[in-house]
Amino acid sequence: MKREEILNAVKAYHSAAFPAKPFNREKDTVRYAGRVFDEKELVALVDSSLDFWLTEGRYAESFSEKIADFLGVDNVILTNSGSSSNLLALSALTSKKLGKKRLVPGDEVITVAAGFPATVTPILQNGLIPVFVDVSLPTYNIDVEALKKAVSPKTRAIFIAHTLGNPFDLDAVMKVVKEHDLWLIEDNCDAFGSLYKGKYTGTFGHIATISFYPAPHITTGEGGAVVTNNEQLAQIVRSFRDWGRDCYCGGGENNTCGKRFTQQFGTLPAGYDHKYVYSEIGYNLKMTDMQAAIGSAQMDKLEMFGNRRRENFRRYQRIFSAYEKYFILTEATPGAEPSWFTYVLSVRENAPFTRNELVTFLNERRIETRNIFAGNILRQPAFIDRPCRVEGKLPVTDFIMNNTFFLGTFPGMTEEMFAYVEDCVAEFMGKHLK
């Protein structure tokens, strides 16, 4: 049987197995996120499996190139998740290869408590001290005045996310980075395709991360990437990703440096095989070629997905602006054009209902909602009594923990779903505003 015949059969299977279905108000769920794909992803996945190369191969090359070309960056290192990417990005900054610039245990890294644990845990896992700064409404991003106050002689890096696709104030943050000679890691996991003053997020800091989990902008199931324009950081990240090895040959390659048996490292004998020289205490966090095959096909849709997310955000904004007296509506950071991860909003404290009452009502009607991840991460069981510093107080973070939630803007949202959400919101508001 020829490969082409198999792939044609896959196309036919896709049409039969995943037909477009109208939304049924009585039984269907309005999800907050979901996989959006067509026959191209399925064909690429099967094509890759027929290669049976399995580890990074031609599809990984294609996927990396597409990301590099889209963002205009020099280096893309594919990983098995956005969280792994965060771990790699921060761990890379501890490498001895960076000399005096390396982070050492006890150094401080500024971050926020209103976010996802994967931005904070790598700081603790590397023996560094997270410094928590409050965030601002209505952008849900770091409060830049608090950030300026948080910098101490021990501060060496800033590691923050573009919250739910909304870029943080990059002008202000980059100014702090330059003034204090800090590292900046952009957690771009929820913002792939967002722009700040016409430039893609993930291209401002020293290093940035992307997630390809099903909820973010494109998916490979599990998967992620680290991007950087710094050649040395790229090599270090690759080393941490690949067991800490010094050699940077790709899968199936040998001696691409031409010095495999002629160098000397550590106290190893001269000429020890470079393939088995380890310069970092690393991990194995690589992506498979099957995942990359899906990602490569998804990359062709990224721009369209981003436009749909923006459109969906506007649709929600129209629904909730009718009730602005009771909700704090999200605003894009000035100068930003977010590719929204979700539609986030907060119930005002004077509203005649609570966030929990509203989300309970919506979820009972099969409209999925999510909180902003960990709320105030310092109140999570795993984070109590961990070494950290808090700059001032975190009242907005606590407000978000109590009053904020989000709905889906993913490209799978349809007009019928929006009409249903609008009706349900009107029903809830009608009950509470009598």
Next chain:
Amino acid sequence: MIVKKYRSEVVSVENPIPDIRVVTLRPLEKAYKYNPGQFLHLALDEFDPARPWPESRCFSMQSSPDQDTIKITFATKGKFTERMARELAPGKVICVKLPYGDLFSSGQDEGKAVFVAGGTGITPFLSLFTSAAFAAYKEPRLYFGVRNPSHHLYSAELEKAAAVNPSFRRTLLNEEKDGRLDIQKIFTENGPAAVYFISGPPAMIRSFKARLAADGVPPGNIRTDDWE
């Protein structure tokens, strides 16, 4: 920098002296992207994306990354390079993948840099010398040994280098007349704090590296472009 595969067309093949050929390539689909001092893998057989990369050999880019084309030099020394000599001709389409290597890690080598090259070993240096990045180097020095004046194929590039960086000083050695490069003399002139870049025949690299190390040059300050 991300390694990409480039279908490329041979623009020209020059044969200025016996067994040495200079090949110029142009990309057919996308512009080449690399840093000075990096190298490429060149394959003669057709590349099938579904199969592993075919047999290839490594060559330093001697052109500057600012240029649209890539220039490489090769000596016919084995079966693969003999095939290259036979098969590479203007119009031939081949596949190269690049970039590899980190001879000049950006931003760290702009102090006192001493370049020591024997013969065609100068090629990785030329990509730096003729690029805009070379302007940032402070009083760079080149010691370049060639068998005789007919083997000095790089006058034009070195003239361009002097224009890019007016503080660039060059010592050209005609080995048949003046003898070989003397690493002890080079060290005396430049001291232990300089960063030494060495490229040329393996025996030369080995002996120069050992001598500099014995004279107290830190290992990180001796950078070699050596090949097995």
